[in-house]
């Protein structure tokens with residue numbers, strides 16, 4: 001067996017004898033195949049590859065090798081509050097973060113959340129994550145966010161935002177431009193940049209100035225669109241009429257929108273980022289998978305925030321496939337019909353979790369598939385101790401409905417093994433635990449015990465128990 005030290009020397013490495021989901025244009029699946037990584041690139045995919053002397057070998061027998069997964073929207077800073085809002089609605093989230101406590105987060109708290117979230121991502125085989133960082137109240141917060149992302153050996157995109165100020169305000173600040181120039185010039189594919197803000201639909205369109213900054217800096221805009229009663233068709237129409245919808249625009253959720261908005265998105269080549277666990281639980285609108293397919297709009301997947309939900313794309317793929325099918329059955333039954341063939345397949349959601357993300361981020365020439373010449377972002381799903389890894393009959397179905405993050409055996413990012421044999425390599429989880437615990441203690445102190453408890457336990461509306469026409473009687477002989 002390959003020793004860990006063999007993988008940390010920059011030697012070539014080869015995955016041997018796995019089921020390989022290439023996710024290339026033909027979605028080629030190779031059985032008993034190898035994937036060779038040399039430097040930061042994939043150099044070959046095929047059977048019984050000849051490899052350079054000294055290549056480290058990773059036995060993929062019984063496992064699945066696939067491209068690293070890509071999460072196109074995650075509020076990484078909120079990972080410091082993992083699970084706190086499990087029972088929130090979107091309204092409660094807005095009140096807690098936007099109105100009450102978001103402004104309490106200091107730069108070191110942003111850093112702590114990002115550090116843990118980044119480590120969690122690579123551990124789960126998510127090799128690229130967009131940090132939808134919308135609490136950058138000062139440049140110090142932004143520096144802290146970027147510092148954490150650069151410390152974790154994953155691929156990230158900092159999507160810069162600030163819910164404590166209007167986008168036309170923060171984007172106009174000279175120190176914002178200075179930050180971007182200082183940390184994001186020179187085209188680094190390990191740390192990209194976007195601007196992140198929402199367009200609620202004010203007819204004056206004050207966001208125009210922020211879009212002009214994005215155009216000037218030549219950076220994409222990512223925006224929560226189609227969020228029930230928050231961002232509507234008006235926002236999409238204003239963006240379109242002013243010429244700010246582009247192929248690099250990402251519409252997060254894109255749920256509560258009319259056909260007119262989907263036409264505008266499709267016509268301008270933008271894509272949607274679906275966070276199905278989020279949409280189903282918080283209430284942005286039903287995850288619009290079937291509408292996006294009808295309109296030919298590109299789809300990527302995302303996890304939104306682990307203040308509520310899981311942060312691995314196995315959960316995202318599973319939730320997304322389930323949501324699409326649940327709706328199809330529910331609608332059919334309402335008109336007394338039966339669905340005999342599912343439209344959405346496991347293979348398609350694996351595509352969304354890999355190529356869909358790469359395409360949305362303009363990284364499709366670099367990542368999203370396992371092809372010679374691409375950057376080596378590679379995941380091996382294999383768990384010899386698990387009764388769930390065999391039989392391996394339908395690899396796409398296995399990834400979506402059988403596998404989970406604990407089955408991620410090896411993760412390679414940019415040619416570097418960052419996880420091997422189920423253990424992280426070169427990341428300091430103990431330090432992440434320490435800084436997150438400091439943040440939690442600090443926030444608990446800021447809120448006080450009562451607000452802390454109330455925030456986690458919102459009131460439960462009363463459920464009326466129906467009158468039952470039948471009477472249950474139980475008599476003992």
Ligand SMILES: [Zn+2]
Pocket residue numbers: 073075132224252304
């Ligand atoms: Zn979001």
